[in-house]
Amino acid sequence: MAAELLVPMEEFASVFDTTGDLRSQLHPLAQHFRVSTQVVLARIREIGALSWDEFMIELRFEQERIAALETKGASGGNYYTTKPVQVGKRFARELIASTLEGRTTANSIGGCK
Template sequence: GVLVMVNGVVGADTHRKLKPEEFRGFALSDTLAPLIFINGADTKAAQIFTMVHELGHIWLGESALSDAAMADSTDNAAELWCNRVAAEVLVPLTTIRDEYIGEPTVAELERLARRYRVSTLVILKRLYDTQFLTWDDYQSRYDTELQRVIAAMRSRGSESGGNFYNTHPLRLSRQFARAVITDTLEGGTPYRDAYQLLGTKKHQTFENLVAEIGAA
């Protein structure tokens, strides 16, 4: 029942990219249509963490803008709780203790990141949570790893954004797009309004979205 939108640019403007170092996502709490926005410019593994983190805010019944900076000390109880929830859901402490070999090298961090399908930064945080790292060591390693991740993301920045009809529904929220399409086909929403809601201008684009998404 939660709308989830994923986008790495402002609207559809590929020249206005969203920076993961500025924000990871946000949650809008609403009893009818709660919404989670995930910064699509972030790594896929980081997006997964952000989604669960923001879902935590929805569970708390609050809206929030999150940078998910796990190496920063904070007194925000909600942020701490949402980070703990996301970390425990994705990387349970009971299993990471057994999986960890014993040296937080890049190779070991990447191995565990693949194992749990999270970012290496999340793995570092869990190693700290299990007391395998001190706070100072964790912060130092986190800063180094963060710069490495950012550099790797920038090197992939010129890659293609993929097929429009695969990415556009994610930007809108598939659930929202399907609801608009269904209501339009049933005669409830005028096509002109549907085009505006779906960010399209041509009927053929609408038809292609129908074929990709389907109707509820």
């Protein structure tokens, strides 16, 4: 159910090229749906473009690729580490408290979706 919510099969089938190179499509598809490349691989398997064994091979390859990036110390920082510094801890704390109390919604802070 979560996969269908994040990556609707009908839309996925319309953007995934079954005749194209699988690995070259992973990152663009992950960015398009804002999910991990592993989720994209799972959806590719679910539409029948990969057998279970092929899926496991590609998943292992993708996990090794990601591990290699982490080992290199890829630049870009960590969102969860830098966000409190950007907005300030007090502001973040107050916003969370206000939201939990029901006083602040996504629409009330600039129309976030």
